[in-house]
Amino acid sequence: MSESEVTRDGIRGARPDRHALVGKGMWNGERPGRKARKGGKGRKGDQPMVPRAEFTSYYGRPVLNPPTWHPRDIAGYFFLGGLAGAGSVLAAGAELTGRPVMARALKVSSLAALTGSAAALINDLGRPGRFAHMLRVFKPTSPMSVGSWVLAAYGPMAGAAVASDLAGRLPRTGRAATVAAALLGPAVASYTAVLAADTAVPAWHDGYRELPFVFVGSAAAAAGGMALLASPVAENAPARGVALLGTAVETAAAKAMERRLGVVAETYREGRAGRLMRAAEALSAAGALGGALLGRRGRTAAAVSGAALLAASACTRFGVFYAGMRSAEDPKYTVLPQRERLDARREGSRDG
Structure with missing residues (x-):
């Protein structure tokens, strides 16, 4: 037991070397006042003895609350929305270049994909009325608000284009609807990437620059795959080019x-997300190259290549989804980037 006593004049009976070290503390195991060892890091070779604090959270809980989204609903919503939007663009191109079978197939597939996408979104929301409530206001700064209005405008155009084509009635109205759906298609294909990047989820938010290009490229590859799968060989030349372009854009953006x-x-390289992203890369390369080299020779090769491209696009969307969920659950992916940004700011202020 210590026999020291606190008095008005200070501490009486205190043993030497018992004072707490504050401020810079101890360096390299040496006492204050001594020279630091050579070879240390930092200013004048000094190195802190106490390690940096580990990233932890109360009771092991995540730093962020992960989204309560269901994988099948939201990742499916991402995939089907991209297929619908890019499909409408390719359908308009096919119609304007005299490829009626491809145009009809893409119009029908786009409407079907939009229906499935809306159903997945409403199922995740829990009640159909919640989607209608999002249309009560228009908020340009909200990706969800803008996306809801884009879907609300795109749906009738895609439906009118299909109805006119299948019924053979009102061709001018049908063509106008096809063009309108094509103009809205890029927004339908890409706004989900902006929606994801607008969250605090590290794997999505930190990838805000490239994620829209990943989604657009994936959507274009999926639309090209659908055209290869559903159109005759004589009409699938644009689909082969779009599949190659979409695969190149998606791969380059994902690597960047x-x-x-x-x-x-x-989070994109490991675990379930890593397996899905690698599968997407292999399937998209096989589908794009197969379509370019073999798609013009036979219907079977074109259909197999198209199916591979569709599967690749789905794997990309599910891979991105699972990467985001993992990054939200592990505090490391929130804390370490914050530290790196703070260190970069300190270094910048010192250099300035």
């Missing part, structure tokens, strides 16, 4: 995003 994300890129 992983390089820039740093430690957060682990």
Whole structure:
């Protein structure tokens, strides 16, 4: 037991070397006042003895509350919306270049994909009325509000284009609806990426620059795959080109995003998300190359290539979804990037 006593004049009977070290503390195991060892890091070779604090949270809970989204609903919503939007663009191109079978197939598939996408979204919302409530206001700064209005405008145009084509009535109205759906198609295909990046989920938010290009490229590859699957060989030349372009854009954007994300890129390379992203890369390459080299020779090769491209696009959307969920559940992917940004700011202020 210590026999020291606190008096008005200070501490009486205190043993030497018992004072707490504050401020800079101890360095390299040496006492204050002594020279630091050579070879240390930091200013003048000094190195802090106390390690950096580990990233933890209360009771092991995540730093962020992960989204309560269901994988099948939201990842399916991402995939089907992209297929619908890009399909409408390719359908308009096919109609304007005299490819009626391809145009009709893409119009029908786009309407079906939109219906499935809306059903998945409403199922995740829980009640159909919640989607209608989002149309009560228009908020340009909200991706969800803008996306809801884009879907509300796109749906009737896609439906009118299909109805006119199948019925053979009102061709001018049908063509106008086809063009209108094509103009809205890029927004339908890409706004879900903006919606995801607008959250605090690290794997999505930190990839805000490249994620829209990943989604647009994936959507274009899916639309090209649907055209290869559902149209005759004589008409599928544009589909082969779109599939190659979409695959190139998606792959380049995904690689650029992983390089820039740093430690957060682990969520795209490991676990379920990593397996899905690797499968997407292999399937998209096989589908795009198969369509380009073999799609013009036979219906079977074209259909197999198209199915591979559709599967690749679905894998991409599910991979992105699972990467985001993992990054939200592990505090490391929230804390480490914050530390890196703070360190970069401090270094910048010192250099300035």
